[in-house]
Amino acid sequence: MNSLALASTTGSITISRTTHSCNGRRRVRHRPRAALVEARPRPPVPAIREGPNGNNAVPVLAGDSALLSSRNRANDMQAEAKAMARAVNASVYSPELLALKYGSRPIKVLMRTLEVFFGLGSFGFKLWLDQLNKQIDQNKRVRAIELRKIFTRLGPTFVKIGQGLSTRPDLCPPEYLEELAELQDALPTFPDAEAFSCIERELGIPLDSIYSSISPSPIAAASLGQVYKARLKLSGQIVAVKVQRPGIEEAIGLDFFLIRGLGFIINKYVDIISSDVVALIDEFARRVYQELNYVQEGQNARRFKKLYADKQDVLVPDIFWDYTSGKVLTMDWVEGVKLNEQDAIERQGLKVLDLVNTGIQCSLRQLLEYGYFHADPHPGNLLATPEGKLAFLDFGMMSETPEEARFAIIGHVVHMVNRDYEAMARDYYALDFLAPDVDVSPIVPALRNFFDDALNSTVSELNFKTIVDGLGAVLYQYPFNVPAYYALILRSLTVLEGLALYADPEFKVLAASYPYFAKRLLTDPNPYLRDALIELLFKDGRFRWNRLENLLVQGKKDRDFSANDALQPVLKLLLGPEGEELRVLVIKEAISVTEAVILGSMIDSYNSMPDLMRTLIFNANTSGPLSGPLTMSDAERESMMQLKEQVFRIWGLLRTSENFDPALLQPILQVLQEPEARSLGGRVIGGITQRLAARLLKQVLRVPTTVPASVP
Secondary structure, three states: OOOOOOOOOOEEEOOOOOOOOOOOEEOOOOOOOOOOOOOOOOOOOOOEEEOOOOOOOOOOOOHHHHHHHHHHHHHHHHHHHHHOOOOOOOOOHHHHHHHHOOOOOOOHHHHHHHHHHHHHHHHHHHHHHHHHHOOOOOOOHHHHHHHHHHHHHHOOOHHHHHHOOOOOOOOHHHHHHHOOOOOOOOOOOOHHHHHHHHHHHHHHHHHHHHEEEEOOOOOEOOOOOOEEEEEEEOOOOOEEEEEEHHHHHHHHHHOOOOHHHHHHOOOOOOOOOOHHHHHHHHHHHHHHHHHHHHHHHHHHHHHHHHHHHHOOOEEOOOHHHHHOOEEEEEOOOOEEEEEOOOOHHOOOOOOOOHHHHHHHHHHHHHHHHEEEEEEEOHHHEEEOOOOOOOEEEEOOOOOOOOHHHHHHHHHHHHHHHHOHHHHHHHHHOOOOOOOOOOOOOHHHHHHHHHHHHHOOOOOHHOOHHHHHHHHHHHHHHHHOOOHHHHHHHHHHHHHHHEEEEEEOOOHHHHHHHHHHHHHHHOOOHHHHHHHHHHHEEEOEEEEHHHHHHHHHHHHOOOOOOOOOOOOEEEEEOOOOOHHHHHHHHHHHHHHHHHHHHHHHHHHHHHHHHOOOHHHHHHOOOOOOOOOOOOOOOOHHHHHHHHHHHHHHHHHHHHHHHHHHHHHHHHHHHHHHHHHHHHHHHHHHHHHHHHHHHHHHHHHOOOOOOOOOOOOO
C-alpha cells in the first residue's frame, strides 16, 4: 500500500555528523555517529503515567486524577510556550520587508525574473497569438495544461499559486480550474543529512538524545517540507517528524516579491480580471508564510482537535511541543491508508463512502457551526485508520468562515431549493461577493438560466461540481470578488466529492449534506435561518406540509438531530410581537388541519358508527353516505384525507425520533400559556366553528356555495 502511514523502519540507521542548518549551511565537520537501532517498546512502569508529550512522568495516586490532569495541562502549556520561543524568529509576510530586502539585490532578482519570464512569457505569448487568431476558446484546454506544467517547473511557490488559482472561478475559466486542480505537492526530496541537522539545530538536542530510531529517508515529501517516521527515546512513542525544506523562505520570498510586481501590472492593464490581484496575492502569501511556521500549524491542530475530534469516527493527532519549533513539527504517528486508495481500504473491511460521509459531515460542522475549517483536505491529508476512523493531517492551511456568511450559505441552499433567484442574488451581499452598490438584477437571469436547467432533477441528485462549474461561469462573467474563505470551501467540498465519486460514480455530495442543512433549518434559532425556514414552508399563503415532512425525514438522518429542538424557533416567532403575518397563515392552516383530522376521522369510522349517528351526521338515507352535514366533493374529500395522513406522518416522525420524550411538549405548553397563544387558539377554534357551521348551513339550505377557507 502506498501509504504515508504504513512504512516501518527496522535495522540500523547511520546519521552523518555533516550537519547543516535549515538554510543548508554547514555547521560541524563530518564525524561518524553510532548507529541508531529500532528499539523494542519498553514495558509500562506501574503507577507511572506519561505527560501529554511523552515526558514529565507523574506518579499516579488513587483519587489523584484531577491533580494529575492539572499538572499535565500545566506541563503542556509550558512546553508549548517553549516551542513558541523557539519559533520567535519565524518569518511573517510583509510586502514592505520583501521590497527592502530584494530591492538591494538586483542580480538575484534579475536571474529569477528571467527564469519566471521565459516560463510565463512563452505562455502569455501563446495566449496573445490565440487572441489574434481568434482561437482563445478553442485552445483553452491546451493552454491550461501548459500552464500546469510551467507552474510545476517553476517550483514550490508556483505549485502553491496554481493550487490557489484552481479554487478561483472568478479568475479562471473552468478548463484552467480543472487542470490546475491536478497540481500536487510532490517534489524531489532534499538530503537527509540537512533534515537531521535542521532538527538538531532547531531543538538544541543531539538527534540520538531525541529518537531511538528515525527512518533513513522521508516517508513523504511536499513543496514545503518532508516527513520522517521516528520513535521517541524517552517514551517509546511513534511519531511523525516534519522538517522544513532548506532555503524555502528565501525562494518563496523572492517569488512573491516578483509576483506582487506582476500583480500591479495586471491590475493596471488587464481589464478581463475584475478582482484586485495584488490583494489576492497578499492574502495567499500570508497563508503560505503561516504554513512555514510549524508552531502555528501545531496550534491549528490543537484547536481543530478541540473542536471536532469529539466524534468517535474522527481522529486528530496530538502535538509534541517538546520536539516542535518553527521548522520542525512532531505529532502522533497515524496508522492508516490514504482515502483515495480504495482497494487498500476495502481489504481492511472498511467502506470508502462511509469515510467520505464522515468527512462531509465533519466539514459541514467546520464550515457552518464553528467556522474554523481544514482548507486543504486532499487525499494525502485524509487517512482511513484500521479502526474505521477518518484521520485529518497537515494543519498548515486553515481558514475561518465569518459568522454572517455561515448562515447566508445555508440560506443560499434554501433559496436554490425554492428557485428563488432574486433572493440567491441578494445572498451575494451577505456572502461579501458583491459590493453593496452593485446592481444584482443582471445576475438573476444568469442564475435562472443555469439552475432551471440543472434543477430538472431534485437538488439532492445534483452533483456538487456541476453547481460549482455553473456558479463559476456566472462569477466569471460578472463583477464578483470571491472571498478567500469561500474559494477554500469550494476546494474542500470538491475534493471530498471527487474522492466519493472515485468510489461510487453515482454519489451525490448534496444528498449526503442535506440532512445537516435540514437539521439546522429545523432547530437553529438564528433569525436568518428562521426566516429561511419560513420561506421554505410557506408559499403563496399556503403551508407546504410536504416540505416539512421532507425536512423531518432528512433531518432525522443527522446524528445530532433533536426532536426537542425541532420547530421551536418558528413557534417562538409565531407567538412573538413580530409574528402577526405568520399567525394569519398559521390560523388558516390550523383550521384546515383540524377540520381534516375531525372530519377525516369521522369518515374513517363511518362503517363502525351506530345507525342513528350515521343518519344524523351523514344523512345516510339519502343519495349517499356523505350527503349530510359532511357533504363534499370527491376531490375535496381526497385532499382532506391526504392532509390528515400527512399530519399524522409528521407527528410520527417526531415521536419516533431516538431522543423523543413526551416532556419535549412542555416548552410548547409553556409558550401556549402566553396571551398571544391563547388568542391564537381562540381564533383557530372560532374559525373551525364557523367553517363547520357553514358546511351545516349549506347542507340545510342546499345552497352550492364555496366553503370559506378560513376565518382568522
